[in-house]
Amino acid sequence: MTPQRINELLTVYRDGLLNDTLPFWIKHCVDREYGGFMFALDRDGTVIDTDKGIWQQGRFTWLLSTLYNTVEPRAEWLELAKHGIDFIRKHGFDADGRMFFQVTREGRPVRKRRYIFSETFATIALAAYSKATGDKQAQQEALDLFKLIIRYLTTPGLIPPKFNPETRAGKALAIPMILIVTAQILREAVDDPTLCNEWINRCIAEIERDFMKPEFKAVLETVGPNGEFIDHFDGRMMCPGHAIEAAWFTLHEAKLRNNDPHLLKIGTTILDWMWTWGWDQEYGGIIYYRDAKGLPVQEYWHDMKFWWPQNEAIIATLLAYQMTGDEKYAQWHQQIHDWAYTYFPDPEYGEWYGYLHRDGRISVPLKGNMWKGPFHLPRMQWYCWKLLEEMAV
Amino acid sequence: MTPQRINELLTVYRDGLLNDTLPFWIKHCVDREYGGFMFALDRDGTVIDTDKGIWQQGRFTWLLSTLYNTVEPRAEWLELAKHGIDFIRKHGFDADGRMFFQVTREGRPVRKRRYIFSETFATIALAAYSKATGDKQAQQEALDLFKLIIRYLTTPGLIPPKFNPETRAGKALAIPMILIVTAQILREAVDDPTLCNEWINRCIAEIERDFMKPEFKAVLETVGPNGEFIDHFDGRMMCPGHAIEAAWFTLHEAKLRNNDPHLLKIGTTILDWMWTWGWDQEYGGIIYYRDAKGLPVQEYWHDMKFWWPQNEAIIATLLAYQMTGDEKYAQWHQQIHDWAYTYFPDPEYGEWYGYLHRDGRISVPLKGNMWKGPFHLPRMQWYCWKLLEEMAV
Numbered sequence: 001m002t003p004q005r006i007n008e009l010l011t012v013y014r015d016g017l018l019n020d021t022l023p024f025w026i027k028h029c030v031d032r033e034y035g036g037f038m039f040a041l042d043r044d045g046t047v048i049d050t051d052k053g054i055w056q057q058g059r060f061t062w063l064l065s066t067l068y069n070t071v072e073p074r075a076e077w078l079e080l081a082k083h084g085i086d087f088i089r090k091h092g093f094d095a096d097g098r099m100f101f102q103v104t105r106e107g108r109p110v111r112k113r114r115y116i117f118s119e120t121f122a123t124i125a126l127a128a129y130s131k132a133t134g135d136k137q138a139q140q141e142a143l144d145l146f147k148l149i150i151r152y153l154t155t156p157g158l159i160p161p162k163f164n165p166e167t168r169a170g171k172a173l174a175i176p177m178i179l180i181v182t183a184q185i186l187r188e189a190v191d192d193p194t195l196c197n198e199w200i201n202r203c204i205a206e207i208e209r210d211f212m213k214p215e216f217k218a219v220l221e222t223v224g225p226n227g228e229f230i231d232h233f234d235g236r237m238m239c240p241g242h243a244i245e246a247a248w249f250t251l252h253e254a255k256l257r258n259n260d261p262h263l264l265k266i267g268t269t270i271l272d273w274m275w276t277w278g279w280d281q282e283y284g285g286i287i288y289y290r291d292a293k294g295l296p297v298q299e300y301w302h303d304m305k306f307w308w309p310q311n312e313a314i315i316a317t318l319l320a321y322q323m324t325g326d327e328k329y330a331q332w333h334q335q336i337h338d339w340a341y342t343y344f345p346d347p348e349y350g351e352w353y354g355y356l357h358r359d360g361r362i363s364v365p366l367k368g369n370m371w372k373g374p375f376h377l378p379r380m381q382w383y384c385w386k387l388l389e390e391m392a393v
Numbered sequence: 394m395t396p397q398r399i400n401e402l403l404t405v406y407r408d409g410l411l412n413d414t415l416p417f418w419i420k421h422c423v424d425r426e427y428g429g430f431m432f433a434l435d436r437d438g439t440v441i442d443t444d445k446g447i448w449q450q451g452r453f454t455w456l457l458s459t460l461y462n463t464v465e466p467r468a469e470w471l472e473l474a475k476h477g478i479d480f481i482r483k484h485g486f487d488a489d490g491r492m493f494f495q496v497t498r499e500g501r502p503v504r505k506r507r508y509i510f511s512e513t514f515a516t517i518a519l520a521a522y523s524k525a526t527g528d529k530q531a532q533q534e535a536l537d538l539f540k541l542i543i544r545y546l547t548t549p550g551l552i553p554p555k556f557n558p559e560t561r562a563g564k565a566l567a568i569p570m571i572l573i574v575t576a577q578i579l580r581e582a583v584d585d586p587t588l589c590n591e592w593i594n595r596c597i598a599e600i601e602r603d604f605m606k607p608e609f610k611a612v613l614e615t616v617g618p619n620g621e622f623i624d625h626f627d628g629r630m631m632c633p634g635h636a637i638e639a640a641w642f643t644l645h646e647a648k649l650r651n652n653d654p655h656l657l658k659i660g661t662t663i664l665d666w667m668w669t670w671g672w673d674q675e676y677g678g679i680i681y682y683r684d685a686k687g688l689p690v691q692e693y694w695h696d697m698k699f700w701w702p703q704n705e706a707i708i709a710t711l712l713a714y715q716m717t718g719d720e721k722y723a724q725w726h727q728q729i730h731d732w733a734y735t736y737f738p739d740p741e742y743g744e745w746y747g748y749l750h751r752d753g754r755i756s757v758p759l760k761g762n763m764w765k766g767p768f769h770l771p772r773m774q775w776y777c778w779k780l781l782e783e784m785a786v
Contacts, residue, residue, distance in 0.1 A: 108560045167501045296759040300748035301694035355693035366689040
């Protein structure tokens with residue numbers, strides 16, 4: 001990668017974040033009346049559903065705090081992070097300490113789900129916010145919430161299983177994947193890294209042992225309790241964007257550990273495998289689902305191009321290139337960067353579309369909903385900008 | 394519609410049913426080893442998932458029994474219907490009398506869901522089978538199961554709500570819609586029609602009062618307990634295929650009641666409204682979801698063309714034409730018939746694809762899964778064939 005290319009990309013990501021993505025959300029999503037943020041925005045930023053997704057409250061709060069911690073201490077970012085923390089503290093939690101998935105504009109609970117993702121995103125919000133402010137209470141809340149997540153995940157019966165565990169016991173890649181990044185962010189905010197290191201090691205080892213399948217050169221989404229291959233629709237399914245996300249969390253950890261060769265190998269192997277499954281040779285971009293045996297996928301929208309797998313692949317390829325110097329990754333990065341920037345940005349109203357058809361045509365023009373908010377895109381812009389700053393030195 | 398067109402269509406539906414759809418399923422889905430049927434079939438009929446969906450066990454058993462009752466008493470159809478009933482009786486039920494959603498090939502439970510659709514499809518299977526055989530036990534089982542469904546639907550708390558009823562109380566069109574057809578089929582098999590008539594009346598009245606919205610010229614999928622409009626993603630969503638299915642159930646009831654003008658008006662109004670929302674002016678076919686305010690739909694695959702909305706629209710337009718003589722319906726029938734027969738049939742291996750992109754390209758080539766089986770397509774072929782027989786007289 002030439003110094004010129006590095007500079008060009010750095011500008012694209014930095015300016016995209018500071019002059020497009022952030023202003024779009026800050027202008028449209030902040031609820032000054034009831035607190036928190038409304039993320040269900042139409043193409044032009046109009047609120048089309050006032051319900052508040054708890055995932056996104058945590059994610060945006062994490063982003064704002066992180067920018068404050070790593071870019072510059074802008075008062076606006078900290079004020080908005082506090083705005084998010086206040087809403088999460090006031091309206092995010094049920095009486096049992098677990099969190100809701102969706103609340104009304106006023107903060108009254110609409111839906112609670114069995115999964116622990118609201119909790120992981122609140123953990124990173126509280127952790128990054130405590131680092132920004134020195135707020136010891138937020139630090140303790142983040143740690144307590146992480147421990148609650150661990151307790152729920154490791155205590156049989158606390159999370160009711162979706163499938164009968166006697167006939168179809170299984171576990172999802174999503175869990176170790178999200179725990180790695182949650183522990184990585186929490187570790188930056190707490191005094192003792194032991195617990196976080198322990199869980200990062202444990203989760204990477206679990207992915208390597210149970211989810212990586214050399215016989216398919218693939219990372220599966222769902223396996224049996226001991227990594228057994230489940231030869232049904234769900235067990236054969238791969239989500240390349242998801243696995244590639246796990247790849248860069250692992251690469252990031254390798255980098256923090258002085259380019260630990262074993263972690264580096266795991267990260268690049270996952271990326272190599274899942275790039276091959278995920279990159280659409282015909283239309284470009286990372287496809288949503290594939291079947292490890294090449295059979296039809298049950299999810300009929302399997303071939304769509306969502307924004308976030310592209311974001312994850314842009315980070316993963318750039319990080320792999322920085323760490324290995326292998327030109328293959330620079331080439332992949334250029335492919336996915338160019339494809340994504342051709343189809344996803346909305347030149348008229350800003351930000352990215354989220355949901356494209358396989359060939360890049362827009363399916364739904366909205367900018368945000370319960371799943372899409374200021375997270376994957378700005379995280380990519382921020383992470384790649386900072387990577388390229390290192391590479392430009 | 395000319396007599397020649399009537400004869401042509403009659404042949405298409407009858408021969409499609411008897412020489413294509415039925416042989417495809419009978420050849421590939423019958424499990425002689427463990428009983429019941431395996432419906433997860435690839436394009437060529439290969440089983441790609443051995444799990445058994447309980448919905449489809451009931452639906453195919455209903456179809457086979459109904460063909461035996463209305464087409465001719467073929468021993469093969471009755472034998473296969475018994476094969477389905479045996480599996481349903483042996484493996485379909487949990488200890489509480491409710492039914493599973495998905496079981497293993499051997500019949501061990503994989504998944505149970507809160508909704509009552511497994512039960513409604515088993516009800517119509519048992520009812521039609523009892524009519525075919527005179528099996529009084531099956532007749533009683535069908536009636537008992539219908540009463541269990543009613544008890545679950547009308548007893549607060551028995552079915553845990555997905556959303557918090559204090560903040561987002563709602564009810565789904567699917568419930569009155571499925572109860573109408575379930576009661577219609579059960580009524581043919583039981584001695585006293587009172588209970589079934591009562592529920593048919595109640596459900597059609599509920600759809601008219603609470604789900605039909607003249608201000609949008611639309612039937613909504615989800616409304617508040619008293620028909621309140623819920624101005625969120627879910628509350629604005631329409632599924633034209635679903636509403637059109639309810640339309641022809643209502644028209645069918647009107648026909649049985651000597652062309653009852655009020656029911657006829659409800660059925661044609663729903664069809665008129667939802668054809669307008671559903672018919673894709675650009676590519677043809679019935680689109681999956683629309684938003685009543687024209688805002689983006691949250692389901693990103695909203696513009697796909699599934700097989701079953703086309704099946705329902707083919708029935709509804711033909712039945713409306715027969716009952717009203719309005720040429721508009723003959724025209725719509727021709728439009729949807731021609732579009733569906735252009736894109737859905739698989740000339741090489743038979744049957745229809747289920748999941749097409751908006752423009753008719755295939756998304757997933759499989760022929761069956763937990764939701765697609767021998768039901769909507771053969772029901773359309775059978776119902777339209779019989780209608781056209783009446784019209785040919």
